[in-house]
Amino acid sequence: xxxxxxxxxxxxxxxxxxxxxxxxxxxxxxxxxxxxxxxxxxxxxxxxxxxxxxxxxxxxxxxxxxxxxxxxxxxxxxxxxxxxxxxxxxxxxxxxxxxxxxxxxxxxxxxxxxxxxxxxxxxxxxxxxxxxxxxxxxxxxxxxxxxxxxxxxxxxxxxxxxxxxxxxxxxxxxxxxxxxxxxxxxxxxxxxxxxxxxxxxxxxxxxxxxxxxxxxxxxxxxxxxxxxxxxxxxxxxxxxxxxxxxxxxxxxxxxxxxxxxxxxxxxxxxxxxxxxxxxxxxxxxxxxxxxxxxxxxxxxxxxxxxxxxxxxxxxxxxxxxxxxxxxxxxxxxxxxxxxxxxxxxxxxxxxxxxxxxxxxxxxxxxxxxxxxxxxxxxxxxxxxxxxxxxxxxxxxxxxxxxxxxxxxxxxxxx
Amino acid sequence: xxxxxxxxxxxxxxxxxxxxxxxxxxxxxxxxxxxxxxxxxxxxxxxxxxxxxxxxxxxxxxxxxxxxxxxxxxxxxxxxxxxxxxxxxxxxxxxxxxxxxxxxxxxxxxxxxxxxxxxxxxxxxxxxxxxxxxxxxxxxxxxxxxxxxxxxxxxxxxxxxxxxxxxxxxxxxxxxxxxxxxxxxxxxxxxxxxxxxxxxxxxxxxxxxxxxxxxxxxxxxxxxxxxxxxxxxxxxxxxxxxxxxxx
Numbered sequence: 001x002x003x004x005x006x007x008x009x010x011x012x013x014x015x016x017x018x019x020x021x022x023x024x025x026x027x028x029x030x031x032x033x034x035x036x037x038x039x040x041x042x043x044x045x046x047x048x049x050x051x052x053x054x055x056x057x058x059x060x061x062x063x064x065x066x067x068x069x070x071x072x073x074x075x076x077x078x079x080x081x082x083x084x085x086x087x088x089x090x091x092x093x094x095x096x097x098x099x100x101x102x103x104x105x106x107x108x109x110x111x112x113x114x115x116x117x118x119x120x121x122x123x124x125x126x127x128x129x130x131x132x133x134x135x136x137x138x139x140x141x142x143x144x145x146x147x148x149x150x151x152x153x154x155x156x157x158x159x160x161x162x163x164x165x166x167x168x169x170x171x172x173x174x175x176x177x178x179x180x181x182x183x184x185x186x187x188x189x190x191x192x193x194x195x196x197x198x199x200x201x202x203x204x205x206x207x208x209x210x211x212x213x214x215x216x217x218x219x220x221x222x223x224x225x226x227x228x229x230x231x232x233x234x235x236x237x238x239x240x241x242x243x244x245x246x247x248x249x250x251x252x253x254x255x256x257x258x259x260x261x262x263x264x265x266x267x268x269x270x271x272x273x274x275x276x277x278x279x280x281x282x283x284x285x286x287x288x289x290x291x292x293x294x295x296x297x298x299x300x301x302x303x304x305x306x307x308x309x310x311x312x313x314x315x316x317x318x319x320x321x322x323x324x325x326x327x328x329x330x331x332x333x334x335x336x337x338x339x340x341x342x343x344x345x346x347x348x349x350x351x352x353x354x355x356x357x358x359x360x361x362x363x364x365x366x367x368x369x370x371x372x373x374x375x376x377x378x379x380x381x382x383x384x385x386x387x388x389x390x391x392x393x394x395x396x397x398x399x400x401x402x403x404x405x406x407x408x409x410x411x412x413x414x
Numbered sequence: 415x416x417x418x419x420x421x422x423x424x425x426x427x428x429x430x431x432x433x434x435x436x437x438x439x440x441x442x443x444x445x446x447x448x449x450x451x452x453x454x455x456x457x458x459x460x461x462x463x464x465x466x467x468x469x470x471x472x473x474x475x476x477x478x479x480x481x482x483x484x485x486x487x488x489x490x491x492x493x494x495x496x497x498x499x500x501x502x503x504x505x506x507x508x509x510x511x512x513x514x515x516x517x518x519x520x521x522x523x524x525x526x527x528x529x530x531x532x533x534x535x536x537x538x539x540x541x542x543x544x545x546x547x548x549x550x551x552x553x554x555x556x557x558x559x560x561x562x563x564x565x566x567x568x569x570x571x572x573x574x575x576x577x578x579x580x581x582x583x584x585x586x587x588x589x590x591x592x593x594x595x596x597x598x599x600x601x602x603x604x605x606x607x608x609x610x611x612x613x614x615x616x617x618x619x620x621x622x623x624x625x626x627x628x629x630x631x632x633x634x635x636x637x638x639x640x641x642x643x644x645x646x647x648x649x650x651x652x653x654x655x656x657x658x659x660x661x
Contacts, residue, residue, distance in 0.1 A: 095527055210429070212497055
């Protein structure tokens with residue numbers, strides 16, 4: 001019986017080892033979409049990205065592409081997130097697979113943090129230069145101090161070529177053109193190797209002689225003074241004096257070689273220009289809004305009033321980067337990411353042209369798998385059950401107007 | 415052989431055993447110190463050490479020496495009082511720099527492709543050598559704390575200047591002036607490090623004349639003295655063998 005038990009134990013152990021080893025060789029591709037992990041209320045009620053354009057789907061190493069568009073800093077910014085008084089226009093990519101060659105908000109270069117105002121719309125552009133081959137999900141992103149990263153829509157971009165061909169030439173104010181990719185690398189390696197060797201030399205000097213047990217015995221028997229000889233002291237003084245001399249001389253040489261240096265530049269950029277959008281002539285009142293849990297649709301009852309002089313129709317509802325569109329009114333021609341685009345996801349109970357001066361109450365349904373896939377239905381778990389988004393209306397001449405909505409959202413379980 | 419008999423049968427064997435212990439202890443001590451010191455330094459002075467655009471004249475010069483004198487002080491107390499071995503600080507820094515370079519080259523560069531000229535570590539060796547020598551020559555913890563601690567803080571920036579000076583050359587970039595280090599930080603995208611998080615050039619007591627770095631260096635030197643005292647006592651406390659009964 002004992003023999004059988006031992007055999008079973010042995011085989012089980014072998015099986016366990018085999019399973020663990022096999023699992024170590026299984027490496028599925030990890031393609032995380034971090035935007036879904038952010039709370040739904042945050043994505044809906046902070047930064048609204050729209051009119052986005054990724055200039056290329058495929059770009060070779062050293063070539064550039066741009067991401068441009070607009071973002072609206074939502075007026076109903078949630079209290080749980082700090083206001084964007086200190087923000088930074090970043091880009092959501094897995095490390096420096098591109099370099100950020102430039103970024104602008106309102107036409108101003110923004111390499112530093114900026115101050116943004118609630119209720120304003122800004123246009124932005126990010127210029128990227130391809131560096132590392134692969135398929136990369138490239139997102140717009142705004143970091144907000146006290147709020148964290150607010151990630152926008154992402155699109156797959158393929159970089160072709162070889163990273164060893166990447167160059168990053170920069171011309172300094174002293175007239176020198178350098179490649180920032182490997183500039184100063186040899187100098188860095190040299191000094192670190194030099195000082196490491198000097199430190200090793202000090203260590204080896206003491207390690208040549210017996211260390212622990214004999215010295216411990218000597219200290220305990222009161223002969224500690226005999227452990228440091230006159231030669232040791234001279235060598236030590238040589239090391240110390242040599243160290244200080246090398247530091248002084250090297251610093252002097254560096255100042256001679258680089259006479260023009262400036263401190264790191266830091267500071268907040270203010271006065272960023274927003275877009276002056278024309279006042280909207282369409283007024284929208286949210287009578288109610290519900291969504292079914294679990295579900296893929298949200299319903300809202302809207303009272304729309306047309307104060308303009310041309311008939312309008314509702315064409316798009318944009319929330320958290322997901323675009324629900326009425327294909328009869330508007331279609332995307334920018335190559336917006338498929339997984340965020342519900343081309344026929346917007347249904348309006350009566351979407352006939354609303355004449356000037358008229359008011360109408362309609363049922364609007366935003367329905368698509370994206371509602372569930374992008375975890376917008378998880379609003380039920382958020383501490384502030386309100387939704388927000390952008391409604392886009394088109395008039396007879398094709399002119400577009402943007403209206404923001406911000407209202408409570410009630411979950412329905414029946 | 416029994417527990418009451420000697421494990422060695424001759425003086426030659428005793429010497430060989432002692433020397434074997436030396437290497438075993440050195441090897442273990444090196445890697446244990448490397449691990450502990452590296453984690454400590456990354457958690458306290460991390461970003462300032464990781465990135466070239468964090469190596470400014472104020473916070474880097476102040477923070478790095480203060481948080482890095484810790485383990486050298488503790489290891490010095492361990493190696494000096496029992497063994498009169500004056501290489502505690504250098505041993506720590508050799509371990510730290512080895513760990514940092516392995517991390518920067520294999521992880522920062524090898525895994526995430528940040529260029530090494532952007533994510534190289536700070537050089538702590540000049541201060542470490544002087545700290546060890548001062549302890550050896552004075553045999554006094556107080557003198558080492560005051561003179562060695564001051565030297566540790568004051569030698570930090572000059573010891574690193576030959577490495578970072580080329581990165582402080584200015585450029586004009588799309589209408590703004592930046593240093594090459596700033597440009598590295600701008601170009602090589604770090605999604606988790608927005609610019610506002612960069613703690614550089616902040617503070618009020620700015621200059622003495624026009625130079626900022628000496629003010630920071632002296633402040634760092636003074637605080638390094640205090641930290642040295644504290645961690646020297648930590649080291650002595652950890653070195654206690656009261657729990658080991660005499661044979």
